[in-house]
Amino acid sequence: MSEINEIMQQAKAAFEVYSKTTPAQRAAFLENIAEQIEAKREQLTTKAHVETHLPLPRLNNEITRTTSQLKMFAAYITEGSWVAAAIDNQPSKPDTRKMLIPVGPVVVFGASNFPFAFSTAGGDTASALASGSTVVVKGHSAHAGTSLLVYAAIQEAIRLSGMPEHTLQHVLGPGNTAGKELVMHPFTTGVGFTGSYKGGTALMQYAAAREKPIPVFAEMSSINPVVLLPDTLTQNAAALAKKLAGSVTLGMGQFCTNPGLLLGIKSPALETFLSELGEEVSQVTPLPMLHEGIHTNYQQGLTEMLPYVVYKGEGEPARAIAMVSAKDFLNIPHLREEVFGPFSLLVTCENKAELKKALQSISGQLTATIMGTDKDLAEHRDIISLQTSLAGRVIINEVPTGVEVNSSMVHGGPFPATSDARFTSVGATAIQRWVRPVCFQGFPDALLPEELQNANPRGIWRTVNNEWKNV
């Protein structure tokens, strides 16, 4: 208790200094973190491979993604328009000027399935540091050693960049106790989490029960429905099966965007698709899952699906495809729950009306995909619209796994995909979770933040009396 309290005191004290650094200083700091991680690349991937069983090439890619994310945020805050500056200074009206400012220390929970990109120096941390928030990371126990090594790299960057010592701090130890204390601490102003539904909703409840509630962004659970439209099935059943098999089994299915639900209208082509998919999936070479807990959960989930499993590969974890009629899918709620691993459930519908009903029965999602020819898409605008209502990212003719890190990415979605569909945890706008707008009224120019000064010294895009300008 006293340890967490001390950490949060330090995080707040560091915030008073760090939140007043310039965007250029923070950008250099983020670049420096990327350099320090790059310098330890081999040590980091070796450790993470031992701890997570993830293959080295995947871990190397993940390090590259992590350093790219840090550099993207450096570029984003340097460009500067993200602060959403707006100036109103019409004659005979008050002079009001608005921009986004950081709120205070943020608590970030490391994710088990991404030891780098969603952990200690991952997207939550990078976006929070970019905003001017200090960060306390609760490292994931499944890769504690990796997390400590990344923490050391960040500490080195803090020293080299001259940032306050406690700009980022790192906590290990039993998840529930320390995690709860961190979320409940009065100095915590926001929480980022990627993990299970159970874990995420527990954090939401802690945050809501505080004397002063704070926002939690929890990315939790998603089965990522993929609709297979009739014409593309007729024309491309085998190719679609191959593509989706790759996506279902990628990283042994341990991705939030894993396509765990496939839906199609009964046809011979759908049968062909199913058998090709089943063959492909079951023949994928098994690799160890991230940790024992995930493996056990997967085995339990698969056991509940057993009555519907039609293809299952040898060895552990079992790569498997199940099939169920839309009628059963609508009647049996647990079929709509996530089975985190190399598994997908095909729902076979009698017709379009039943397909729509099946889609309407599922909860909020990170992604929703439609596979279709031009003809299909023209005839299924209602299905595209339904999928859009479900998810934060809607995809046509590509697989949902693989999340670009850019300004237009949304890794979010209606509950229970996340706790708040208005935000994303991946991409540049992930920064919006950690900031709030402030209106400065009647300020002398020199007392305004640079972003709001008349001369626009940073040359950022902003509105002045509702006109966009960068001068």
Place this chain on the structure above:
Amino acid sequence: MSEINEIMQQAKAAFEVYSKTTPAQRAAFLENIAEQIEAKREQLTTKAHVETHLPLPRLNNEITRTTSQLKMFAAYITEGSWVAAAIDNQPSKPDTRKMLIPVGPVVVFGASNFPFAFSTAGGDTASALASGSTVVVKGHSAHAGTSLLVYAAIQEAIRLSGMPEHTLQHVLGPGNTAGKELVMHPFTTGVGFTGSYKGGTALMQYAAAREKPIPVFAEMSSINPVVLLPDTLTQNAAALAKKLAGSVTLGMGQFCTNPGLLLGIKSPALETFLSELGEEVSQVTPLPMLHEGIHTNYQQGLTEMLPYVVYKGEGEPARAIAMVSAKDFLNIPHLREEVFGPFSLLVTCENKAELKKALQSISGQLTATIMGTDKDLAEHRDIISLQTSLAGRVIINEVPTGVEVNSSMVHGGPFPATSDARFTSVGATAIQRWVRPVCFQGFPDALLPEELQNANPRGIWRTVNNEWKNV
């Protein structure tokens, strides 16, 4: 129960149609609502005067503000950049494009103190309708007749604009039961509320207890600290007293931005200020408060402050000024609570250090004001910074009452001023409460919303591979 259920079913059905209207159609609809309200101006102000006791000139101003808000949102969605469109389409990468879309039916609670601008056709409703959300208004019982008249005006606009019949619906009846049912209904996707701390936190708890939690934006309670710096007190004590007396008693203090807390460092000038302020405030002619409940609450609040009251006008409600040392202010928590009415508490500090402690002891605020000469401001950057950390709007040398409706306004702030400091309920960006981002990946151009199509047919400002463009 079944009535609320039917209303929410209708709101959802209407959303399916209304959310697909074009911005031009919605803008015309909002303009039409403004026209219908304008056409009933006399009837509306007469009714509201009877129900709320607010003076006719104030009510006329409030109608103008309400119709201006509607027109502002019409212009805002016509301009179109609010959807935050971002396109990434670099070669060899997935084509991803993001924009904001409406989420679903929104429940709006009318406020007692603004029968027009924060009620049936007020800012919450206008921003929600602008976004493409349908709305269910829970009218405030203190001005039910006014609310019904405004509802009739909106219904007329719905008919004339050809919008779905249930684009906006209106509910009356006992606040707690109907309100709870509305917030708990599975089809409700967001809540807007302006009122008491008790009411707002109750709604937050209902929303958090739902099977699928939803965001609540509740604007609740604020004492709006005003810091009076030494040099300006020496130079302008009388003028400051006059200015603040006007703000404290405006509308019998029944504004969320009423300056309920004044802070200064002990000096002869502060004593002069206090006596001038006390004289001014107590001499203001009393007018009836909005309703009996508010009056009773004010009397109770004032009774608790009685030991500190130094000036008090004759008649009801009593206009009053209290004074307390910073030491007592720091030790007695109830002195930091809102007394909603024509009252303000002056905290006298021994020195700057004590002034800072007093500021650090108070919770989140809608506004925070600093009165100071150039010399004062230069010497008190730390006080400006502290005030900024407290509030959604920071004001220099103007009074906090009077909220501009524009693109840079923030009527929000850290808890308990509002439930979520990342949003505002006044100004153009109030629309952000009702929308979420969606990323469209791999979409054929013709299937994209216009805002994201290659040709940019609406000519909106957006980023394309991180460059701002409106072509």
